Amino acid sequence: MNKAYKFRIYPNTEQKELLAKTFGCVRFIYNKMLADKIEHYKNTGKKLNNTPAQYKKEFEWLKEVDSLALANAQLNLQTAYNNFFRSKSVGFPKFKSKKSNHRSYTTNCINGNIKLIDGCIVLPKLGKVKIKQHRNIQADYKLKSVTVSQSPSGKYFVSILFEYDSVITKKEPKTFLGLDYSMHELYVDSNGNEPCYPKYYRKSEKRLKRAQQKLSKMQKGSKNRDKQRKRVAILHEKIANQRKDFLHKLSRQIANVYDCVCIENLNMKAMSQSLNFGKSVHDNGWGMFTTYLKYKLEDMGKQLVKIDKFFASSQVCNVCGYKNTDTKKLSVREWDCPNCKTHHNRDVNAAINIRNEGMRLVNA
Secondary structure (H helix, E strand, O other), rough: OEEEEEEEOOOOOHHHHHHHHHHHHHHHHHHHHHHHHHHHHHOOOOOOOOHHHHHHOOOOHHHHOOHHHHHHHHHHHHHHHHHHHHHOOOOOOOOOOOOOOOOOEEEEEOOOOOOEEEEEEEEEOEEEEEOOOOOOOOOOEEEEEEEEEEEOOEEEEEEEEEEEEOOOOOOOOEEHHHHHHHOEEEEEEOOOOOOOOOOOHHHHHHHHHHHHHHHOOOOOHHHHHHHHHHHHHHHHHHHHHHHHHHHHHHHHHHHHHEEEEEEEEEOHHHHHOOOHHHHHHHHHHHHHHHHHHHHHHOOOOOOOEOOOOOOOOOOOOOOOOOOOOOOOOOOOOOOOOOOOOOOOEHHHHHHHHHHHHHHHHHHO
């Protein structure tokens, strides 16, 4: 199995210059190889198998950076290129923009060229770089690769991929929880609980608006504009970190208590493009939450069950099974079942139905 740890690093001035050069070379080789592939296919109708090595004679400055970083750029391009020809729905590879403020490259561990020692990480070409290692790595973990990245706010990070042997014993589900997606509170569970999502973006919206308006009025290419851009990036980064922290802790709490969690298989991309719901969908991060929840459950031998999105969870009475089509209207938040006289909260009833359907699928 594989596991990745992300740590912040603090390169010195010389190392920052080399990192900037590596980011640039990786972007250049990706774009150059893609351009040559396109031209070759137009002229011959065949795929071109080109490598970074054939460009080093013409562009000698490519020799100054980590060769494995260039090789990984080639692999990423080849994967994207092949995926397009396998399925047109994937989309054709795009050129990497020089103006992008998020930059990264990946290098591999070969013959111990990457090490974690004395509060530093040793990287090819860079040497020792100070690292803020907030987690201990187990001795039996084998280091496979490292991705070095720079965020739009200017901070540097390393994502270290480890390989380890692990046997996960699948646990027989005994405790089930249903989660019904909620635009405002993230979800309502089958026990009637809500996580009270803090709405980090909404709270910082006015501050962000002022900062972005100030940025838009500054002259492009000026140092003051670049400083203001970083201020905006730092605000966005803080909101994202707050959201991730909340979702990680919440998903961990659920994974520790329940053996099986049941959710609806929603099309979040379509919901996020809605004029009415888009901002709320992006703010609560439901897709991110379900991703965290899934891998945490699987690591413990538990499971996440997804119910079909067309399952009428809000319309069916969880007591007697009566179907009330009036609840198709989102304005109906509570209703009484005309068959068994049970009073229902729309979201809690939906969460219970999702849980029951998940139990049926698991036990089928």
